[in-house]
Amino acid sequence: MTTWIRGGTIVTEQETFPGDLLIGDGRIRQILPRGKDAQAPSADAPTPVADEIIEAAGRYVLPGAVDIHTHMDLDVGFARAIDDFSSGTVAAACGGTTAIVDHMAFGPAGCSPWRQVEEYHRLADGKAAVDYGFHGVLQHLNEEVLSALPRIADQEGITSFKAYLTYDFRLDDLSLMRVLQTAREAGLLIAAHCENHGIVTYWRERFVQEGKTQARFHPASRPPEAEAEAVHRLLSLARAAGEAPVYIVHLSSRLGLEEVRRARAAGQRHFGAETCPQYLLLDESLYEDPREGLKAIMSPPVRRKEDRDALWSALTAGELDTVATDHCPFTFAEQKQRGAADFTRCPNGAPGVEERLILLYSEGVAKGRLSLQQLVAYACANPARVAGIYPQKGVIAPGADADLVLLNPEKTWTLTTAQLHGKADYTCYEGWPVQGAIERVLLRGKTVAQDGRFTGKADGGQYLRRGRSSLA
Numbered sequence: 001m002t003t004w005i006r007g008g009t010i011v012t013e014q015e016t017f018p019g020d021l022l023i024g025d026g027r028i029r030q031i032l033p034r035g036k037d038a039q040a041p042s043a044d045a046p047t048p049v050a051d052e053i054i055e056a057a058g059r060y061v062l063p064g065a066v067d068i069h070t071h072m073d074l075d076v077g078f079a080r081a082i083d084d085f086s087s088g089t090v091a092a093a094c095g096g097t098t099a100i101v102d103h104m105a106f107g108p109a110g111c112s113p114w115r116q117v118e119e120y121h122r123l124a125d126g127k128a129a130v131d132y133g134f135h136g137v138l139q140h141l142n143e144e145v146l147s148a149l150p151r152i153a154d155q156e157g158i159t160s161f162k163a164y165l166t167y168d169f170r171l172d173d174l175s176l177m178r179v180l181q182t183a184r185e186a187g188l189l190i191a192a193h194c195e196n197h198g199i200v201t202y203w204r205e206r207f208v209q210e211g212k213t214q215a216r217f218h219p220a221s222r223p224p225e226a227e228a229e230a231v232h233r234l235l236s237l238a239r240a241a242g243e244a245p246v247y248i249v250h251l252s253s254r255l256g257l258e259e260v261r262r263a264r265a266a267g268q269r270h271f272g273a274e275t276c277p278q279y280l281l282l283d284e285s286l287y288e289d290p291r292e293g294l295k296a297i298m299s300p301p302v303r304r305k306e307d308r309d310a311l312w313s314a315l316t317a318g319e320l321d322t323v324a325t326d327h328c329p330f331t332f333a334e335q336k337q338r339g340a341a342d343f344t345r346c347p348n349g350a351p352g353v354e355e356r357l358i359l360l361y362s363e364g365v366a367k368g369r370l371s372l373q374q375l376v377a378y379a380c381a382n383p384a385r386v387a388g389i390y391p392q393k394g395v396i397a398p399g400a401d402a403d404l405v406l407l408n409p410e411k412t413w414t415l416t417t418a419q420l421h422g423k424a425d426y427t428c429y430e431g432w433p434v435q436g437a438i439e440r441v442l443l444r445g446k447t448v449a450q451d452g453r454f455t456g457k458a459d460g461g462q463y464l465r466r467g468r469s470s471l472a
C-alpha cells in the first residue's frame with residue numbers, strides 16, 4: 001500500500017515548506033519539496049505510482065502528535081476514569097494524536113511493579129486505536145522493586161517510572177534518592193508529580209474542618225508554593241544523585257517554573273518539564289461557581305492569569321520541553337458530583353486528549369505565541385524524544401512511521417462537547433472559538449480520522465516498546 005500526499009505545506013521542527021510525501025508500508029518513504037528546490041512532480045510530469053492520493057493543498061502537514069501523559073481507564077478506588085483505552089484513543093486519533101504513553105494507576109498496596117504492567121496490558125491490548133505505551137508506577141520501594149525496574153525496561157520497553165511526591169503512595173526523600181540512583185545507573189527516566197504533601201494535607205484538612213468545602217477552596221488547598229517546593233526538591237535530589245534523569249509532569253505555576261529556570265541556569269541537565277493546555281488556557285475564576293467549578297477539579301489546580309502568562313512566555317522562549325494533557329476524564333453529571341458538597345471528595349481530572357493539538361495551534365500559533373516549529377517540538381518531537389520513541393514517532397522524515405495530521409489553518413469553528421469522541425459529558429473548553437481544523441489523521445499510513453469522524457480500526461493501535469529517554 002502506497003500513498004501520495006500531494007500539494008501540502010510540510011511542517012517540521014526545522015522548517016515549513018511546500019512539498020509532497022510518499023508513504024509505503026506504513027512509513028514515510030520520501031519527502032519531495034516543491035518550489036525552488038522542486039522535486040515533486042509538476043502537473044505535466046509523470047506522477048509517482050501510488051495506490052492512494054491525498055490532496056493536501058492549503059493544508060499544513062504535521063507529524064502525528066504524541067501525548068505522553070494520559071490516564072485511560074484510571075482506577076482511583078472510588079471512581080474510574082470514564083475513557084478506557086478504546087474511547088480514549090479514538091478521541092486521541094480524532095484530535096491528531098497518534099501515540100500516547102499512559103501513566104499507570106497504583107495497584108494494591110505492596111504489589112510488585114510487574115502487577116500493573118500485566119494489568120495495563122490487559123486493559124489496553126487489542127483495545128487501542130492509536131499506538132500506545134506505558135509509564136511504570138512507583139508505590140513503595142525495596143530491593144525487589146529496584147531490581148525489577150531495569151528488567152521491566154528490558155523486557156517490556158517501559159523505560160520511565162512515575163514517582164508521586166504527594167498522595168498515599170508518595171515516596172519520601174530517601175526512597176527518591178534510591179530510585180534516582182537506580183534510574184541514573186540503568187538509564188531510566190523518573191517522571192514526578194510535584195506537590196508538597198504537607199502543605200496540601202494541612203489545607204485540605206483545615207478547610208474541611210472549617211466547612212470550606214466549595215470548589216473555590218480547591219486551588220487554595222494546593223497553592224503554587226506546594227508545587228515549587230516539590231519541583232525544587234526533586235531537582236535537588238536528582239542533582240545530588242549525580243544528575244539522575246527526571247521529568248516534571250504538569251507544571252502549572254510561575255513559582256514552579258522559576259525552579260525549572262533556576263536549575264537550567266545552574267547548568268543542570270538530564271531533566272525536562274511538561275505543561276498542559278489547561279494551565280495555559282484556564283484560570284481559577286472557573287472555581288467560583290460551586291457547581292461548574294467541579295469540572296476543573298484536578299491536581300494541580302488551574303491557576304491565576306499571571307501563571308498562565310508565565311507558562312506561555314516559557315513556551316515562547318523554549319524553556320519547557322513538552323505540552324501533554326493529563327487526560328483523566330470523569331462524568332460531570334455523576335462522577336464529579338461526588339465533590340458537590342466537599343471538593344476533597346471529587347475525583348481529580350478532566351478530559352483533554354482530543355483538544356490539545358488544535359488548541360495549541362489556535363491559541364499558540366494562530367495568536368503568534370508559538371511558531372509552527374515550536375508547535376511540532378512541544379506536541380510531537382519532544383514528547384517522542386522524552387518517551388524514547390523518536391524518530392519512529394514525532395517527526396516527518398524518511399523511515400519514520402507515517403503518522404500525519406492535515407490541518408486546515410483557515411477554518412474557524414466553536415468547540416463543543418458534542419463534537420468530541422471521548423465519553424466525558426463535558427469539555428473545559430465549551431464554546432471556545434478555534435482557528436484551524438484537523439481534517440485528516442493518518443496512523444502508519446492509514447487514515448484513522450477524517451473531518452471529525454473516526455475512520456480507523458478500534459484495535460489498530462500497536463504497543464510501543466520504548467527505548468531510552470533523551471533525558472536519560
Ligand SMILES: [Zn+2]
Nearest residue numbers: 069071103326
Ligand atoms: Zn496525571
